[in-house]
Amino acid sequence: MIPSIEWVNQNNRSIVKMIDQTVLPHELKFLELSDYRDVAKSIKVMNIRGAPAIGVAAAMGMALAALEYKNLSKDDFLKKMKDAAKTIRMTRPTASNLFWALNRILEVVDKSIGTVNEICEEVVEEAILMAQEDIIVNKNIGKHGAELIKDGETILTHCNAGSLATVQYGTALAPIRTAIEQGKKISVIADETRPRLQGARLTAFELNYDNIPVKVISDTSSGLLMKLGKINKIIVGTDRVTSDAVFNKIGTYLVALAAKDNNIPFYVAAPTSTLSLEETIDDVEIEQREDSEVSCVLGKIRIVPEGVECLNYAFDITTFELVTGIITEDGVFTAEKLLEKYRK
Numbered sequence: 001m002i003p004s005i006e007w008v009n010q011n012n013r014s015i016v017k018m019i020d021q022t023v024l025p026h027e028l029k030f031l032e033l034s035d036y037r038d039v040a041k042s043i044k045v046m047n048i049r050g051a052p053a054i055g056v057a058a059a060m061g062m063a064l065a066a067l068e069y070k071n072l073s074k075d076d077f078l079k080k081m082k083d084a085a086k087t088i089r090m091t092r093p094t095a096s097n098l099f100w101a102l103n104r105i106l107e108v109v110d111k112s113i114g115t116v117n118e119i120c121e122e123v124v125e126e127a128i129l130m131a132q133e134d135i136i137v138n139k140n141i142g143k144h145g146a147e148l149i150k151d152g153e154t155i156l157t158h159c160n161a162g163s164l165a166t167v168q169y170g171t172a173l174a175p176i177r178t179a180i181e182q183g184k185k186i187s188v189i190a191d192e193t194r195p196r197l198q199g200a201r202l203t204a205f206e207l208n209y210d211n212i213p214v215k216v217i218s219d220t221s222s223g224l225l226m227k228l229g230k231i232n233k234i235i236v237g238t239d240r241v242t243s244d245a246v247f248n249k250i251g252t253y254l255v256a257l258a259a260k261d262n263n264i265p266f267y268v269a270a271p272t273s274t275l276s277l278e279e280t281i282d283d284v285e286i287e288q289r290e291d292s293e294v295s296c297v298l299g300k301i302r303i304v305p306e307g308v309e310c311l312n313y314a315f316d317i318t319t320f321e322l323v324t325g326i327i328t329e330d331g332v333f334t335a336e337k338l339l340e341k342y343r344k
Contacts, residue, residue, distance in 0.1 A: 050165020161237025
């Protein structure tokens, strides 16, 4: 897959170029953004989505803000950068990467002793570095995760934690990509992932694009397929890992329950940027989105009677007892070992 987001210098200006994921799979369209406010909007309306990808988008948005304010005094520059971070911070409340990225950029700003122009250069360099690091992290997740996958297995995944959810290569799909690169014959089953259908639209798109065998099922089918022995392992991504649970796309919890009942390994691919181990379940705000995402299919066909309210939680909670292992760029860990290694 081509990168989902990149920093581009063209015609004496810098832009953030990203795939518009709202029009996939029907059109491969790119957005070219030169204003951090537009980057914030793109995160909010999910032109770009997936925890690692929105983290990099947030960093690049801050780089655009730095370029916008580079002619201000240092005091005014610092104030405007904090305002820009606040704008981006308000877009989506659940994914750790968004806040991790903003804090990392603000740390560069706060620690720099240079001029405004020098700080601006440092911020741009940091945002580009974060994008490069994301690809390396994903490939390391792929290397460690591929060791769990045997030749001929069928892997179930939920939502999209592939190349489109990252800068490139993916988290949950990284072990699958690596296993195939190793010569293993692997196939994928993708839950459609209501209400925004990221599995059907995005996971199926990118795997088909890369000639990786994939089939799409309705979200309510995965338990039956496990019972029938058609799924060997499950690998999902995550938007935040606390000290007691994994937060991922709504529906993940039900998949984990069915996996537990059928003795099927359930793995979570989690770059360390998603770890928020000082928190517990009670500390996390679960994003609620517009009920129109549920009442209408992709905003086009209404399937719920007028006047009927819909609930639309974007994420759910999968506690550690349902998780077989967590795959980071450093290896595969049980929840207990993960806490031992990373908890501060």
